[in-house]
Amino acid sequence: MRKAIIAGNWKMNKTPAEAAELVKALVPAVKDADCDVVVCVPATDFAAVKEAAEGSNIKLGAQNVHFAKSGAFTGELSADMLKACGVEYVVIGHSERRQYFGETDKTVNARVRACVAAGMTPIICVGELKDERETGYTDIIVEYQTLMALHGLSNDEVKASVIAYEPVWAIGTGLTATDEQANETIGVIRKAIERKYGKDVSDAVRIQYGGSMNPGNVKGLMAQPEIDGGLIGGASLKAPDFTSVVLYNK
Numbered sequence: 001m002r003k004a005i006i007a008g009n010w011k012m013n014k015t016p017a018e019a020a021e022l023v024k025a026l027v028p029a030v031k032d033a034d035c036d037v038v039v040c041v042p043a044t045d046f047a048a049v050k051e052a053a054e055g056s057n058i059k060l061g062a063q064n065v066h067f068a069k070s071g072a073f074t075g076e077l078s079a080d081m082l083k084a085c086g087v088e089y090v091v092i093g094h095s096e097r098r099q100y101f102g103e104t105d106k107t108v109n110a111r112v113r114a115c116v117a118a119g120m121t122p123i124i125c126v127g128e129l130k131d132e133r134e135t136g137y138t139d140i141i142v143e144y145q146t147l148m149a150l151h152g153l154s155n156d157e158v159k160a161s162v163i164a165y166e167p168v169w170a171i172g173t174g175l176t177a178t179d180e181q182a183n184e185t186i187g188v189i190r191k192a193i194e195r196k197y198g199k200d201v202s203d204a205v206r207i208q209y210g211g212s213m214n215p216g217n218v219k220g221l222m223a224q225p226e227i228d229g230g231l232i233g234g235a236s237l238k239a240p241d242f243t244s245v246v247l248y249n250k
């Protein structure tokens with residue numbers, strides 16, 4: 001049995017004071033969650049979130065990591081730096097980074113390797129554009145993105161990774177893949193992992209759905225056998241909404 005994992009992706013939102021307020025509200029609210037709970041926050045909020053989440057079941061996540069150990073990369077943060085701040089999870093290859101910041105499957109892979117080498121868990125985002133779904137290329141796209149991102153990891157490292165299937169047309173749009181569409185495409189991703197790494201790996205790896213997941217649709221999505229959790233954008237910014245998503249089975 002895979003343990004579900006619900007992660008909030010705050011994107012470029014919340015000052016440290018706002019971050020602390022949100023996490024302080026979440027700590028008692030999600031303490032009995034059956035799933036792993038993560039908040040992926042701006043680096044400027046790491047210290048505030050770490051302090052507010054101290055002793056709780058809420059884990060700290062980042063939204064990106066650079067692939068180099070150190071050096072002349074103005075504005076970037078290395079895996080060792082994140083790790084030293086208490087970061088345990090890193091969102092890598094989010095579609096907004098692919099779309100606005102030139103992220104490629106190759107750089108996603110380099111970031112995943114750096115993240116894993118530093119002892120953190122990558123949350124690797126894959127997903128098709130609207131026209132790719134409409135032209136029937138969803139499966140090829142998500143298989144390729146997934147296998148490229150995992151390239152070079154050991155079987156155990158793949159097992160411990162988290163994949164987030166996020167159809168790009170469903171992110172921040174209010175559109176959600178149907179429960180069946182999400183389940184089917186996540187099944188395609190799992191099959192691709194099985195072909196390359198074997199069934200014990202594909203049975204272990206956790207694959208989330210992301211794309212306008214919210215208190216109203218979380219139950220249906222989480223009832224699907226392939227879906228092991230969610231990566232939550234908009235609905236992670238308000239304590240009551242994120243709490244309802246995290247407590248989807250209560």
Ligand code: PEP
Binds near residue numbers: 009172173235
């Ligand atoms: C995301 O940013 O990964 C995301 C899924 O956003 P939203 O929930 O707002 O669609």
